[in-house]
Amino acid sequence: MPRPALRSRSLKRIKVRTPSGETVIHYERRKHFIPRCARCGSILSGVPRDPVDLRRLPKSMKRPERIFGGVLCHKCVEEILKSYIRSMVSQ
Numbered sequence: 001m002p003r004p005a006l007r008s009r010s011l012k013r014i015k016v017r018t019p020s021g022e023t024v025i026h027y028e029r030r031k032h033f034i035p036r037c038a039r040c041g042s043i044l045s046g047v048p049r050d051p052v053d054l055r056r057l058p059k060s061m062k063r064p065e066r067i068f069g070g071v072l073c074h075k076c077v078e079e080i081l082k083s084y085i086r087s088m089v090s091q
């Protein structure tokens with residue numbers, strides 16, 4: 001039985017074959033989730049990548065404080081707002 005800290009499923013288990021032929025389990029941290037734009041898929045800036053930061057930081061530092069901040073990138077928000085406002089004006 002591994003020590004209590006290694007029993008957590010938040011650690012990835014990787015089977016490694018050692019030179020003696022024995023298979024041992026290595027425990028590694030899982031990859032961080034990279035926040036991406038929901039429309040174009042580009043990486044969002046201003047959003048921390050480390051999940052520890054998402055717990056530790058104040059809310060105003062977890063995502064940009066504009067409309068759709070932390071969901072859409074600035075370019076997509078600009079395009080959507082422009083097209084929406086222009087469709088309002090033309091009516």
Ligand SMILES: [Zn+2]
Pocket residue numbers: 037038039040041042072073074075076
């Ligand atoms: Zn985008």
